[in-house]
Amino acid sequence: MAGLIEGYRNHIEVERAMSPRTVSSYLRDVEAFLAEAFPGDEDPSTSALQDGKEAVRRHLAGLRRRGCRPATIDRHLAAIRSFFRYLLLTDRIERIPPVVQTSRGGRRRELPHDLSLENVEALLGLPDLDTARGMRDRALLEMVYGLGLRLAEVVGLNLGDLDFPDHRVRVLGKGNRERIMPLDGVARKYLRLYLGQRCGPEAALAVEDGILPGNLRNTPVFFGRGERRIARRTVQAMVARYCRELAGMKGVSPHTLRHAFATHLLDGGAGIRMVQELLGHRNLATTQIYTHLSRSRLREAYDTAHPRAANRKPKKDES
Structure with a gap:
């Protein structure tokens, strides 16, 4: 397992040029996933990694049971996706399990507080x-x-x-x-x-x-x-x-x-x-x-551009 993790570390640190904070978070999350998915297995086989669908689901379910926030679950998912892409790139697996590609932690992407x-x-x-x-x-x-x-x-x-x-x-x-x-x-x-x-x-x-x-x-x-x-x-x-x-x-x-x-x-x-x-x-x-565009700018764009806008000023050839 150590060799697999070390190869993944080199991939995200050197080839992907991720920030030190992201590298640390991804490694921690992937190690937690592997320890839960393959307990005691120092070198998971290709077939075991390929059939990791249920392991991913169990891991995500465990995070939810422990009360992890959606943002934390999304971060785990991002790390696991990155890890499986590395496995595909290095020919450890033939395809990425669909659950890895489609799962979501449920975090809503909200706009930051607006300042005038x-x-x-x-x-x-x-x-x-x-x-x-x-x-x-x-x-x-x-x-x-x-x-x-x-x-x-x-x-x-x-x-x-x-x-x-x-x-x-x-x-x-x-x-x-x-x-x-x-x-x-x-x-x-x-x-x-x-x-x-x-x-x-x-x-x-x-x-x-x-x-x-x-x-x-x-x-x-x-x-x-x-x-x-x-x-x-x-x-x-x-x-x-x-x-x-x-x-x-x-x-x-x-x-x-x-x-x-x-x-x-x-x-x-x-x-x-x-x-x-x-x-x-x-x-x-x-x-x-x-x-996001301000409402006033949206209104201005609509009034200026749309032919049926109530406040649109007609061009000379329209009057």
Whole structure:
């Protein structure tokens, strides 16, 4: 069993380039499945793996009996699917059991909490710019909203990823996929102010000039306590803390700002494929689920385009 797991680890870690967190979760879930499906069997036969339909069903039923959330069951399913695809790729099985392809944990894909432009501006205006922490928080929030960054992406930014002369920043997203984002406007302004305060004038000037010494290239952009890279939980707690100061801002997270980035782009007339590229989505379907058009924009599009719309203004040749 150890050899099978090690081969699968290499597949998802190297060939699929999954993130360390995903690798850890998938390995844990697959090991739990194999231990339950083939107890005491260190090397399951091809036929046993091929006939894994009932084993998968028992495993999922066991998760439900233990009260696991639908999201947890869906994650187990994703790991098991990935494992069976690896088995197919390496000729350990001839086909993937249909139950692996079609089962669902029952999680509903819900849109994140929506934020209006006024809500976002109120939130971004809360950090106290007279303090070092407030300046850091403002710069970080502006980067998340201004560039639509995931939590892991903004936390993982290094000074070497910033390219001030060319007004861009390198972002390492899911699956170690790299994308180049524009670094302009308000996000650029507050990032410069923060770096000038945090790094000192000499280092900040080197960053802006694009001549950063090699020893500083892997320095985190955003620091937490003890001169260490800021933690994800710190960012989550920071957003929650500011939201408590605003009425009606419950359930807001860093990911909500990423969602607002996308919906505000769409509301401003950006095409969905451009938004897909900016968000770093591999599939357009993900963007279509993740973002939604505002009702006012839908109404405007309908009134403008549909020939039977009540508020449509007729063209000259129609009047």
